[in-house]
Amino acid sequence: MDSLLAAGLPDFVIVSVPWEVAPVVTAELVAEGIPVLTETPPAPDVEGLRRLWSSVGDSGLVQVAEQNPFLPSRAAQLSVIQGGALGQVSSVQLSSTHLYHAVAVIRLLLGVGMAPVRVEAREFVAPLVDPMTRDGWTGDGSVRDAVTTLATLDFGGLVGLYDFTDNQWHNPLRGSRIVIRGSHGELVDDRLVRLVDPSTAVESRLVRRQTGLGANLEGFALDHLSLDGEVVYRNPFPGVRLADEDIAIGSLLARMIEWCRGEGEPPYPLAAASQDHLIALAISESVASGAAVKTTSEAWSEGV
Numbered sequence: 001m002d003s004l005l006a007a008g009l010p011d012f013v014i015v016s017v018p019w020e021v022a023p024v025v026t027a028e029l030v031a032e033g034i035p036v037l038t039e040t041p042p043a044p045d046v047e048g049l050r051r052l053w054s055s056v057g058d059s060g061l062v063q064v065a066e067q068n069p070f071l072p073s074r075a076a077q078l079s080v081i082q083g084g085a086l087g088q089v090s091s092v093q094l095s096s097t098h099l100y101h102a103v104a105v106i107r108l109l110l111g112v113g114m115a116p117v118r119v120e121a122r123e124f125v126a127p128l129v130d131p132m133t134r135d136g137w138t139g140d141g142s143v144r145d146a147v148t149t150l151a152t153l154d155f156g157g158l159v160g161l162y163d164f165t166d167n168q169w170h171n172p173l174r175g176s177r178i179v180i181r182g183s184h185g186e187l188v189d190d191r192l193v194r195l196v197d198p199s200t201a202v203e204s205r206l207v208r209r210q211t212g213l214g215a216n217l218e219g220f221a222l223d224h225l226s227l228d229g230e231v232v233y234r235n236p237f238p239g240v241r242l243a244d245e246d247i248a249i250g251s252l253l254a255r256m257i258e259w260c261r262g263e264g265e266p267p268y269p270l271a272a273a274s275q276d277h278l279i280a281l282a283i284s285e286s287v288a289s290g291a292a293v294k295t296t297s298e299a300w301s302e303g304v
Contacts, residue, residue: 005032011260012037014065019044023052030056035260037063037253041100041277042270049274053300056270063256063266064273068101069108070248070255076206076225076233077180077187081109083232085194086182095163096176099280100273106153106160107276109180114275114301119293121151121162121286132170151283162283192227204228211239222247271300 004013012035015025023043029036042064043049056062068074081089092109094102107113128146131138146166153160168174180187185194190206206227212220220241225233237250258264275298282293 027055030059030061035061037256040066042273062270064268066104066268067248067252068105070251072233072244079232087184089182091159091181093161093179098164100276102162103276103279110158112155115155116295118154119282119286121283123287124148130171274300
């Protein structure tokens with residue numbers, strides 16, 4: 001730490017160290033007045049979250065590297081919701097990523113903020129071929145037991161459904177899907193159905209313009225996502241060959257820079273990340289106990 005600070009105060013520091021160490025490093029940097037972007041989750045357990053918040057929460061200097069809300073598809077879906085196409089959103093069903101990452105998306109799209117939640121979760125085991133890991137194809141076509149976790153998140157009438165199977169990120173036999181339902185329609189992945197008058201339901205699709213396909217010579221890159229001819233998401237890094245995950249991470253970093261310069265909103269504050277992990281821990285607790293778990297208001301939810 002001393003050698004880092006000896007070189008001059010950085011605009012911000014990315015903390016990418018093990019769970020057990022991250023809160024300590026974060027607190028040391030905040031004590032020096034340095035903004036921090038720390039990995040998810042910001043602490044390993046509920047008591048760790050509380051200690052970290054007690055130590056650095058009032059500083060307003062800590063952001064968390066939660067990229068999932070910045071994925072192009074998620075940003076486009078949020079734009080559709082904010083445009084009112086679904087009316088009042090009542091439920092989000094997500095089967096894509098795990099625990100706090102999934103909770104971050106569900107909370108954002110439902111707009112529930114720091115509301116308490118009642119969690120009921122169960123695990124189910126079923127046979128599944130798992131031919132790919134983080135390192136690539138394994139060449140193993142054998143069938144193994146895979147655990148699927150299902151959880152309902154009841155935010156007092158607004159509901160999230162969490163659905164995740166072991167290694168779903170990498171297993172090509174298990175995809176990613178989302179269902180967002182509202183009073184006037186629903187959005188299933190890229191398919192939108194909505195009521196435009198009392199006797200007319202219409203269907204639209206989120207259309208992805210991806211350059212570099214076929215005879216297109218613009219280079220392989222995401223250009224934008226549109227709905228009925230209106231752009232609802234535009235790639236902030238045009239013409240650059242990036243996966244959606246990389247676009248999301250780049251967007252988070254760009255917003256962190258803007259926030260540190262006083263030119264933008266905080267990308268993902270510690271309070272939001274703490275709430276995400278609190279609910280994720282409640283999912284794991286409900287699975288272990290077989291009973292419902294209710295979260296309560298925490299210090300980080302005050303005034304948010």
